[in-house]
Amino acid sequence: MARPETLPSSLREKKRYIAFEIRSESQVEFGDLINALWSSILDLFGEINTGRISFWLVKDLWDKEKQKGLIKCNHNHVSEVRLALGLVERIGENKVSIRSLGVSGTMKSARKKYFGEKDLTDFQGQRKA
């Protein structure tokens, strides 16, 4: 099926990745998390503004053990997402406290900084030595 070409990077919307961590009485399921986050952001900002925020929860990076996750959003609306995270009081049956760990410009750097992932570039210095 024909698809539009990927836009050049200069025309693409600039994005940020917000890493977050959940503290709660028991482990939170991804399905409950996504419902809670979407309802928080929609309640707070409405449908039109949520569209501008370009909110997206990255499923692949949800760490169930450490209860950490990553959110993608527009680079001008990081504070809006942080406020929406702060306003989540319950996920499913659990009382929760969500804290943002930090913000990064690419998914690669977010993985390295906040999820402890490594790639070959991390070992280059060691090989030379």
Place this chain on the structure above:
Amino acid sequence: MDFYDLYAPVNEAKKALELIKGWNISGIALTHIYEDKEGINKYLERMDELNSQTKLDLVRCCVLDPGSPRELKDMLGETRQKVEIVEVDGGSFEINKAAVEDRRVDVLLHPEHKRKDPGIDHKTARAAAENEVVVGFVFHDLHQTYGKVRSHVLEHIRNSIDLCQKYGASFIVTSGAKDKYALRGGRELMSLPKVLGVEKGTAIDSVTNIPKKIVQKNRKKLKGKIKKGGVEEL
């Protein structure tokens, strides 16, 4: 950044302190709600005990919930020399007005609480600036409301912030957490004024520099290093 949360009347203090480990929070006021003199003494003993167990800057803070301006003055007389921060639970316009007109008050908490207006006007905002009373907004108020009511609360907070900025009064944002899971990180608290249109620098100050300065100034006062009239002993 040194984040300070100056209003957290948490029940389980030890568990709350464990939860916020590694959250970049430098100081927290595990607030005591004033009832009588004995209650304050017990609170101070408990805080001394907790202080030895944590590296966080624990601020001794008391919230007054008076029924009338006269009662507020009596309560201030009993608490001011004992705790580092004295906060007044706002809501009633009479109390809001009396609080911002008294230099012994440090923070007026949620002036818009349970009201249909911001709870402060141009005169009270000017009085707050003159008497160095800080207006405090409580994040937990947003947890307790939703829909129409939450939108009104946000509108009142925005109006109060505008008045504070116009007349030069400071404002802070606090968590107001009654249980440990209602505690929030500094950046989450900071996002509230930022979303309401405040500049980034001012929003950062509302959770870092302003609360820190109040605490430092009052500690000096309690040690007697700042005399009456604002003269500081160096």
